Amino acid sequence: MASSAGQLLLMSVAILGSAGCFASDTITPNSAVSGSRTVVSTGGNFELGFFRPAGDSNTASSSDGSNHYYVGIWYKKAVSPCTPVRVANRAAPVSDPASSQLAVAADGNLVLTNEVGELVWSSNVVISSSSSNGTVALLLDSGNLVLRRDDGEVLWQSAEHPTDTWLPGVRLGMNKITGHVQALTCWRSSSDPAPGVYSLGIDPNGTSQFFTYWNTTVSFWSSGEWNGNIFAGVPEMTSHYFYNFEFVSNANASYFDYSLQDPTVISRFVLDVSGQVRQLIWVPSADEWMIIWAEPHQLCDVYAVCGAFGVCDEKRLGARRSLTAAAETIPCSVTVARTVTPSCWCQDDEAHRPTMEQVVQALEGVVAVNVPPIPTSLQAFAD
Secondary structure, eight states, rough: HHHHHHHHHHHHHHHHHTTTTTOOEEEEETTTTTOOOOEHHHHHHHSEEOOOOOTOTTSSSSSTTTOEEEEEEOSSSOOOOEEEEEEESOOOOOGGGGGOOOEEEESSSSEEEOTTEEEEOHHHHHOOHHHHTTTTEEEEETTTEEEEOTTOEEEGGGGGGGOEETTOOEEEEEETTTTEEOEEEEEEETTTEEEEEEEEEEEEEESSEEEETTTTTTEEEEEEOOOOBBBBOOOOGGGOEEEEEEEESSSEEEEEEEESSSSEEEEEEEEOTSSSSEEEEEETTEEEEEEEEEEEEEGGGTTTTTTTOOOOOHHHHHHHHHHHHHHHOOOHHHHHHHHHHHHHHHHOOOOOOOOHHHHHHHHHSOOOOOOOOOOOOGHHOOO
């Protein structure tokens, strides 16, 4: 009797175990990502799950009592704190990850539903009914999330829909057949991954260079053309040869991609909220990201920032751009003051200038800043 009972117990455990069994890097119709559950790539490089951005003002709760959670992919190995490289529901956060879920739907698409069951995000591809039952989502060690059939056919992949980060092996460019563009779009702020005002993509006219645009149409910066070794407008690249760039242009597509000569190095390109393109490398010994290069260096490198025939004065330009942008786009006087004050502060005597951290905190309203005396160089502008 005891032996029979033991066999029955082992059989029950085996059945229960197989019902809930799934690979840690895979999302299947029977294994959704919800709450604190995450999936991790096979080699442990990347992790996918729900997260809240660092510095999110909604960390406690927002005015309507809700929190802001997003589904994202971030570095799992070595990098800390959480550094997202992909965000699915950028403009549509959910408030309760425990009752929200990322799952493979009946039609085979990867979908995110919120706490009341509403569709928030979808891979949104057409999948034949014969294929939908065998669809799974797999997180690769490259950081790419792929939706594929049992036979390995890729139906959708996150690499074709980047957010603000360009990872090795990912193409930025344009499919000339479908018209699909793979470009970066910055976050709205350091704590809000919603699409911001700057985007980075290759020249739609077919030349081998990148352009950063403000509000999708106004040219902000150009990398200059690729000469096979560096971009003409990024001379810093000459001293950093640990990556390999490739430009491809044919009848089907035009795109750039890159790889790292040392695959153990962790590096990424980011389009910052300021519109600056940065290449960063993770330094384990310092436990921080180091900026390899960033463009544009200064405001005077920005396209026609002082007009077609203007002479650029970097000292006055910060305040000028902030005032102009505030007057045209920001109706709230408090926000205008928050924007203008750091600009004036940065023009002050060198000994009294703020740190970059203080500027960011002032712009985001985290700290209040007393208005400093208007520097002599800005008196005429102030009048």
